[in-house]
Amino acid sequence: MMKEVKIIWGIFSALSLVLILCLFFLKSHQILELTPTCISVKKFNQECFMCGMTRAFICCSKLDFTSAYRFNRGSIFLYTFMYLNLISYLKYVYYTLNLKKSTK
Numbered sequence: 001m002m003k004e005v006k007i008i009w010g011i012f013s014a015l016s017l018v019l020i021l022c023l024f025f026l027k028s029h030q031i032l033e034l035t036p037t038c039i040s041v042k043k044f045n046q047e048c049f050m051c052g053m054t055r056a057f058i059c060c061s062k063l064d065f066t067s068a069y070r071f072n073r074g075s076i077f078l079y080t081f082m083y084l085n086l087i088s089y090l091k092y093v094y095y096t097l098n099l100k101k102s103t104k
Helices: 003-025 028-034 039-044 053-061 065-071 075-103
Strands: none
Touching: 003 053, 003 075, 028 053, 053 065, 053 075, 065 075
16 A cells, blocks of 8 residues: 555544544533534535534434434444544554564
8 A cells, every 4th residue: 555545544544533532532512612613604604514513423422323314414424434444444553563573
């Protein structure tokens, strides 16, 4: 795999991990206070395709997928993708480190 792709994959995975940890360790109201209001809603009074994603991710972390779908239809797919990506990246790092150890 190209070095640049690995770096981007690592950065995306690290950001996903931070997001997932925040969802589990911060209270819902803390997360909502930290996230800004969508600029599309502020300026044009119209929701964008990502509107409701914060609340939907909070619902996903509580396994409330019905509410998550109501907040944003793409949230369940994105949440699942982030988890699968993170698991894949951690497996990749684990096997890469073990391969390096076994070749020494």
